[in-house]
Amino acid sequence: MQSKNALLRQLSEATSPCQIEGLQGLLTQTRLKLRKLRKSENSRKKRWKKKKIRAAFKENPFKAGKDLLKPRSSIKLVVDQVSLDTHLASRYRDKMRDCPLPPLIGLKEEPKPKYKFDGSRIKKDAFFKLLSSRRNGSCPGPNGIPYKVYKKCSNLADYLFESFSMAKRTGKVPPNWRISFTSFIPKVENPDPANISDLFLSSM
Numbered sequence: 557m558q559s560k561n562a563l564l565r566q567l568s569e570a571t572s573p574c575q576i577e578g579l580q581g582l583l584t585q586t587r588l589k590l591r592k593l594r595k596s597e598n599s600r601k602k603r604w605k606k607k608k609i610r611a612a613f614k615e616n617p618f619k620a621g622k623d624l625l626k627p628r629s630s631i632k633l634v635v636d637q638v639s640l641d642t643h644l645a646s647r648y649r650d651k652m653r654d655c656p657l658p659p660l661i662g663l664k665e666e667p668k669p670k671y672k673f674d675g676s677r678i679k680k681d682a683f684f685k686l687l688s689s690r691r692n693g694s695c696p697g698p699n700g701i702p703y704k705v706y707k708k709c710s711n712l713a714d715y716l717f718e719s720f721s722m723a724k725r726t727g728k729v730p731p732n733w734r735i736s737f738t739s740f741i742p743k744v745e746n747p748d749p750a751n752i753s754d755l756f757l758s759s760m
Contacts, residue, residue, distance in 0.1 A: 631742065633740050633749055677721065677724070678720055687703065
């Protein structure tokens, strides 16, 4: 089947009536076949989209309904760090944190522990056993390295094990492990990027 553009070019260059009639017939057939292919492709895409939506609904009906009725906003929060820290401290900090709690009347005493807490050094075989049990599809941390990389690269896994052991031995957590991400979800339909009150904290 010749392409539509090639037929149009040949039709514009044709001179004899017989040639023009033949090219017009081929062009009509080509257009019909292209229209049929487009319909088939659109139907295939619709079936794939319905299948994807159906699978997402079966996996998590609440999230699928929420994404359908209230899609995620693409507006990003634009405020300075001082204003953000002040807002978080006023909303999520416990004002009575430094006040000791009085003893509760009628509260039973805690039972004595039956087993001594294991504070010995982390064993390497136990570490690798725990690493192998992690899901490959888990979201990676701030460094962007998923579990699958540690499973495939033994040298990198050894380095991670040594980092864990050093943190336990010295009692100091590496600064890169103290990083977290915060997600803000809009509370209104059209949030103001400069107004923190239009958003609320989702996770840290």
